[in-house]
Amino acid sequence: MTKVQLALVIDLNVCVGCHACVTSCKEWNTSGWAGPLADQNPYGADPTGVFFNRVQTYECGTYPNTETIHFPKSCLHCEEPPCVPVCPTGASYKREEDGIVLVDYDKCIGCKYCSWSCPYGAREFDPIQGVMKKCTLCVDRIYDKTLPEDRRKPACVLACPTSARIFGDINDPDSEAAKAIRDAGGFQLMPEWGTNPANHYLPRRKTTMTLHKDELVRADNPLKIEGELPRPKFNAPSIDDLSSW
Amino acid sequence: MRPAFSVLFLTTLIGSGQGLLIALVTAQFFFVIGAGKGGESGAFYAVGSALALVLLGLGLVASFFHLANPQRGWRAAARWRTSWLSREVILIPAVCGLTLLYAGVHWLDWRPVLVVFANGKALDLPMAVGFAAAAVSLLLFVCTGMIYACVKFIRQWASIWTVVNYLLMGLASGFALAAAYAGLMDSVLRDFLVADALALTLLGMATRLYQIRRNGHARLRSSLKTAIGTHHPQIRQITQGFMGQSFNTIEFTAPGGAETIRGLTVFFTLAGFAAPSLLLAVSLGGTGAMLLVVAALCQYGGLLAERWVFFAAGNHVQNLYYQAKA
Numbered sequence: 001m002t003k004v005q006l007a008l009v010i011d012l013n014v015c016v017g018c019h020a021c022v023t024s025c026k027e028w029n030t031s032g033w034a035g036p037l038a039d040q041n042p043y044g045a046d047p048t049g050v051f052f053n054r055v056q057t058y059e060c061g062t063y064p065n066t067e068t069i070h071f072p073k074s075c076l077h078c079e080e081p082p083c084v085p086v087c088p089t090g091a092s093y094k095r096e097e098d099g100i101v102l103v104d105y106d107k108c109i110g111c112k113y114c115s116w117s118c119p120y121g122a123r124e125f126d127p128i129q130g131v132m133k134k135c136t137l138c139v140d141r142i143y144d145k146t147l148p149e150d151r152r153k154p155a156c157v158l159a160c161p162t163s164a165r166i167f168g169d170i171n172d173p174d175s176e177a178a179k180a181i182r183d184a185g186g187f188q189l190m191p192e193w194g195t196n197p198a199n200h201y202l203p204r205r206k207t208t209m210t211l212h213k214d215e216l217v218r219a220d221n222p223l224k225i226e227g228e229l230p231r232p233k234f235n236a237p238s239i240d241d242l243s244s245w
Numbered sequence: 246m247r248p249a250f251s252v253l254f255l256t257t258l259i260g261s262g263q264g265l266l267i268a269l270v271t272a273q274f275f276f277v278i279g280a281g282k283g284g285e286s287g288a289f290y291a292v293g294s295a296l297a298l299v300l301l302g303l304g305l306v307a308s309f310f311h312l313a314n315p316q317r318g319w320r321a322a323a324r325w326r327t328s329w330l331s332r333e334v335i336l337i338p339a340v341c342g343l344t345l346l347y348a349g350v351h352w353l354d355w356r357p358v359l360v361v362f363a364n365g366k367a368l369d370l371p372m373a374v375g376f377a378a379a380a381v382s383l384l385l386f387v388c389t390g391m392i393y394a395c396v397k398f399i400r401q402w403a404s405i406w407t408v409v410n411y412l413l414m415g416l417a418s419g420f421a422l423a424a425a426y427a428g429l430m431d432s433v434l435r436d437f438l439v440a441d442a443l444a445l446t447l448l449g450m451a452t453r454l455y456q457i458r459r460n461g462h463a464r465l466r467s468s469l470k471t472a473i474g475t476h477h478p479q480i481r482q483i484t485q486g487f488m489g490q491s492f493n494t495i496e497f498t499a500p501g502g503a504e505t506i507r508g509l510t511v512f513f514t515l516a517g518f519a520a521p522s523l524l525l526a527v528s529l530g531g532t533g534a535m536l537l538v539v540a541a542l543c544q545y546g547g548l549l550a551e552r553w554v555f556f557a558a559g560n561h562v563q564n565l566y567y568q569a570k571a
Binding site for chain 2: 049051055117125187192
């Protein structure tokens with residue numbers, strides 16, 4: 001586990017489902033050198049378009065005992081990516097140096113076979129360019145030396161207003177991402193397929209506090225005026241052992 | 246899964262092309278081992294395999310319509326070590342080449358003896374080329390079937406029965422075509438091929454219906470619990486994140502729904518298997534080719550519907566993430 005594996009850690013406990021990561025992702029990746037992320041019929045009745053990142057919403061339980069889960073979903077950059085070996089041209093590949101799964105748009109023939117081999121639906125086909133597209137983990141900005149160092153992160157991470165997205169090398173035990181996975185119970189999606197996704201999710205956590213009645217009204221609260229105390233008995237115990245009067 | 250017509254035509258056309266080629270090689274072998282009296286002219290095999298070549302060629306043309314960037318299609322041969330699709334891309338031209346060679350040596354009637362066996366039988370060049378062509382065709386069936394059978398995220402596809410059915414349906418349609426061709430040419434091979442086609446059609450029907458039955462109780466290995474990693478017994482999607490369409494909602498769903506699949510299943514069982522079997526059985530031992538031609542064409546139409554159902558019935562795991570719009 002010495003190899004670098006860049007990934008996102010997404011905190012489901014913090015995500016509020018605002019879609020800022022979706023729009024910032026679209027904005028950054030549609031403006032890049034790789035060409036636009038095509039939209040078809042964007043202002044019509046039935047629009048479609050390519051996005052690398054989607055925020056979905058789920059609900060658990062029945063009303064009124066429900067819980068809402070906002071769930072951002074993008075390519076998980078699996079450590080055993082099933083989409084890579086099936087590609088007939090080698091356009092779909094996993095980078096040795098940082099573990100990012102990428103598509104070489106100059107080699108892709110647009111057969112869509114890789115998308116069939118992804119259980120997460122992370123790949124979206126661009127019908128205009130005729131190539132398969134997917135999250136690049138903003139590979140064109142995380143290594144960009146012209147950007148200040150703290151800006152060399154994926155667009156979605158920078159956009160997140162609640163810091164629900166953590167970016168880093170999950171194989172480096174000292175990275176913020178690895179620590180979050182370790183300490184906050186990070187988990188992978190659909191572990192049953194053996195894809196070993198690099199992106200992890202942090203579970204929703206219940207924050208509860210047990211309050212007892214006597215903690216609501218402190219019996220010995222000196223700042224609380226609760227009326228004049230009754231006069232103690234003459235022979236009640238006192239500090240000077242003489243009289244409480 | 247959305248059935249793409251390019252793939253439907255590709256798989257059915259090359260399937261019957263390969264089947265026809267194998268039927269011709271089988272027929273030739275039938276004479277070589279002395280099971281049948283007499284033989285067929287080289288022109289019979291040459292024209293027959295030219296027909297197979299036309300089918301393979303049409304399939305290849307159809308496949309290019311599936312590619313968004315067909316000008317880079319040659320790159321698809323690169324990853325034959327890992328990708329069944331790449332292996333298919335290599336084997337289709339190989340089968341085409343061997344078919345051309347098979348047609349060529351028969352047309353030129355060039356039959357130098359290569360090996361003479363102890364029992365006096367001889368292996369000549371056309372038979373040797375035929376064996377090679379048939380073997381590569383069988384491999385191509387395996388590759389085509391494995392392209393779908395290895396997609397483990399579609400339970401309905403991920404079994405050995407996908408390969409078995411691609412093989413049997415390709416062979417059945419090819420032998421039916423060969424029977425019609427032999428009928429038209431008034432060949433002595435007519436009954437041999439009709440009987441083979443009948444057996445293969447019935448066998449293909451049995452295995453295909455078994456696969457449908459098996460898929461009836463196929464269960465997804467994943468659930469919304471593992472999809473979003475929340476261990477709650479009751480989870481539902483409120484929104485998939487967008488109100489329009491996306492590649493994920495188009496490519497992984499079939500138009501028409503379950504009703505269409507059920508209707509077409511009945512249709513292809515009748516048109517692709519039952520009716521051709523009946524026509525083949527009726528024309529067994531007779532003369533004339535009309536019924537055989539009708540059987541072959543009816544079967545091709547039925548198998549096209551079968552392929553549509555095969556795709557439409559495939560339910561991909563990713564559909565768990567795309568269930569609701571809001």
